[in-house]
Amino acid sequence: MDILAGRYAPGAKLSPRAIATQYKVSLSVVREALTRLTEQDLVVAEPQLGFSVVGLDIDDVRDISKVRILIEGEGLREAIEHADVEYEARVVASHHRLSRTQYLTGEAGETVTEDWARAHAEYHSALLSACPSPRLRDLAASMRETAELYRRWSGSFSTDQAPRDVPAEHRGLMEAALDGDAERAVAQLTDHINKTALLLEFYVEHQPLPPGGELGTDAGGAAGVGG
Numbered sequence: 001m002d003i004l005a006g007r008y009a010p011g012a013k014l015s016p017r018a019i020a021t022q023y024k025v026s027l028s029v030v031r032e033a034l035t036r037l038t039e040q041d042l043v044v045a046e047p048q049l050g051f052s053v054v055g056l057d058i059d060d061v062r063d064i065s066k067v068r069i070l071i072e073g074e075g076l077r078e079a080i081e082h083a084d085v086e087y088e089a090r091v092v093a094s095h096h097r098l099s100r101t102q103y104l105t106g107e108a109g110e111t112v113t114e115d116w117a118r119a120h121a122e123y124h125s126a127l128l129s130a131c132p133s134p135r136l137r138d139l140a141a142s143m144r145e146t147a148e149l150y151r152r153w154s155g156s157f158s159t160d161q162a163p164r165d166v167p168a169e170h171r172g173l174m175e176a177a178l179d180g181d182a183e184r185a186v187a188q189l190t191d192h193i194n195k196t197a198l199l200l201e202f203y204v205e206h207q208p209l210p211p212g213g214e215l216g217t218d219a220g221g222a223a224g225v226g227g
Contacts, residue, residue: 003042003053004152007111010056014043042149056153058201064147065197065227072128072140072193073186079130080182087130088178094119094126095174099167112152123170127177127185147196151227154199164195166226196227 002008016030023030034051037043044052079087098119105111124144131137169192176185 003037004117004149008053010053010153012053014051014053016051054149056150056200056204058204061150061197061200064143064150065193068140068143068147068193068227069190071136071143072124073189075128075131075133075136075140076177076189077182077186078132078136079128080177080180080185082130082132083177083180084130090126090129091123091174091177094123095170098123098170103166117148117152127173127189147227150200151196154196154227164199164226169195169226193227 008014014034016027016034019034020027020030034043035045038045038051042054044054046052098116101116101119102113103116105113121144125137125141128137128140169188172188173185173192176188
């Protein structure tokens, strides 16, 4: 999806007619798709103004990050406390799949591949898989989904910051979990999630978002998607 891929800037106006022409589909199909996206909080529909991409709300980014750290951190702690060989096997297998999955699309204005995004979600799920509380696991998964758009944006926007070493972050999480070191794992998870928020804050402060339209194809220098 172009929005999740970061091809449209936050708050960008979306022209149903232009989208229909681009994808060679009917206007009614596009309007139905945009209406569904509003239900997923990816698109905003306003009377007289039409459709636009949801805006980048830094306060919301901070709030989501804070709640994720609380929920996912506790889930990770409990998972490590209840870890067994099957848990370790799931973590290692999911990390191996993630590390071997193509990360970027290789196109101009590179974005994360859908296969990598799926493997990334599976890896974070595996890290919590030994947590004995189904509700805690479900809450963590729900918050990760809520943060997905912000996470994708954090890797799509160009910044002057040094690129993140996301593979090293994921490897460190796996090693801490396998070592049974809950404190270290939670600290690394906290840093992992916060880096995404900091990248978005940096972008907004130093490179104001355009009033609308696509991000363009010069989004090289993206700092990397994590969290």
